[in-house]
Amino acid sequence: MQNIVVVGGSIAAVTAAETLRLEGFDGSITLLSQESVAPYTRVPLSKGALAGRESLEDIFLPSVSGDVDLRTGVRADSLDLNNRVVHTNSGSIVWDGLVIATGARARRLAPELREFVVRDHRDCDELRDELVAASSVLVVGGGFLGMEIASTLRQLDKSVTLIDREPPMQRLVGSIVAARIRDVALEAGILFHVDPGGVELFGEPGSRPLGAKTSCGRVFEADLVISAVGDVPNVEWLAGSGLKLAGGVCVDSRCRVRADVVAAGDVASRFLHSGNELRIPSWTNAVDQSRAAARALLHGDAAPEYVPSHYFWTEQFGLDIKVSGPMAPDSELETDEGWNSGGSSLLTWGPPDAPRRVLGWNHHLRPAQLKRLTRNRSGLLRAT
Template sequence: MRRVVVVGGSIAAVTAASWLRVRGFDGTITLLSAEKEQPYTRVPLSKTVLSGEATDASTALPPLDDSVVVRLGTRAVSLDTTARRVNVDNGDPVPYDGLVIATGGRARRLSPPGMSGERVLRTLADCVALREDLTRARTVLVVGAGLLGMEIASTCRTLGLEVTVVDREPPLRRVLGPVLAEVVTDAARKHGVSLRTVPGGVRLVGSRTLEGVDADGELLTADVVVSAVGDVPAVDWLTGSGLCLDRGVVTDSRGRVADHIVAAGDAAVVRGSGRRPHWTNAVEQARVAADALLGEDTSGASLPSYFWTNQFGVEVKVAGEPAGLGEPDQAEAAAGSMLLRWSGGAAATVNHTMPVRKLRQLASAP
């Protein structure tokens, strides 16, 4: 294998490219990114970059080694697995011996095509546009009370805006489970966020321009409406390639998709364990997938998945997936911090100093 092509321009793609070098791969690596910006991290986009506390430039990921050819503003449009070529929107097909798929996801929108006014937050450009709108706003309506929606709400409160969050379910339940979700929801209420549960879901109202949100017959309006209703895996370019697609590109536990092809990050769905659209997962999957491309199996001793969120003065760290596990079997609270453990394979802390590795070990302990 002499030529590796990595499709994607963020953490999974950059990690895979640099890990191949760490592992001694000395052939050519070409990274194709649809975005024009140098690779950056999305994590602060809903937090300090949205608030203006951190600069746009601070999001840059560490630069790749000069030997990696980075083609910014280059979108993969289709894949020919027989000829082993990636077709792109701005030049000749790019041949590969090994391919890493790391195209992540894009924000899901609720508005029909042609309607303006709905903001989303996935890219740096989304963040800049939303931040600009917020400077002229007094009220904000966030649709979606998951991790991203609640982080946006938190940041908007620090900017002094009046914030309503609406969702068909109580905030954060789907991802944190009832106990942990309530800890954060309580902090949100104390920070003055208005939380609305609309079991029937909401609908954006307007024709060419968004006029408001229909919440079970009541029209909610705000200066800014931002949807945080999940992301869609960016795998449309693989349609017709013959690869298995099922809400992402399907991989085995080592990130393998097909001969000479691996995938990692938010674009990937691991057969049997699903999709985990979080930062640490993107990093770890990218390394395992890069190793698999080189013929090595490093998937063995993995710890439970991990993610974190910061909102309303609460830092939550989660190992494993507590959402379906009900009440924790162990709960310790002291001086504003908390440690929770579920014997089903999860553990979480709130404003706690426990190192992440220890938390993950605790989650997997018998």
């Protein structure tokens, strides 16, 4: 293997390229990014970047090694597996090793409208301009992104209403922790509305949404409407390639599609024994999975399998929340004195000597320490 092409300009793509070099690969690496700017981290987009505290230059990732050929403004249009060629808007590129890291894009509720989302730096630029004249904002979606956007908007002194199909954050951290997060958000001035039937955005085609109508007929209007309703993996360019696409690019336990093709990050989907496909769209998963994918591309079966830590974090409404481990039922939740008194806390789910999930609530514990506390069901430490 002498020529590896990495398709994507995300943290997963950059990490894969760096890992290939760290693992001793000395052939050519070409990194193709559809965006016209150098790779950057998306983490601050819903926080400092949206608030105007951080510019694009502030969120650039460290420059890729000089021996990696970074090509910006290059969009992958199709993939020819038989001849090992990526066809792009600027020509065709031959490879003998391929990393698919094309990420995902924001899911939209009303493509016919000028729907505002927060996915890339251009979205932030546009929203900052729009927020100047807006006093009220409607946020649709109460996951990490929606709640972080709502938190930033309150810092900007905007009136914020947030709508979701279910109580915000509940699916991600359980009902008990989510309820406390919402209490803090309520104190910050957020108005919540839950409608299991969802909402429909309304407005004139080609114009910005004027508001949202819930399934029960209630209408919410605002100066600005922002959608934060999940993402869609970027796999259209792979149509007709012969790759299995089910909720993303299907990979095995080592992030391989086949011996010479791997995938990582928001675009990768792993087949589970249950028959379902699992895609983990998080920053930590993108980094860890791309490292595993790069090693598998070089070392095959000798590379370790990828075991996700299910680590994520969020900063919203003055809270610093870090979580390691897969979702566990609230019946297994163990609280501590800090939680009961409203202070810094470390929550665990599962047996005290082998917790399946750990959550730090304004806790000083570092991410690596938090991950080490999370054990699998056999009691063995998870990979960190």
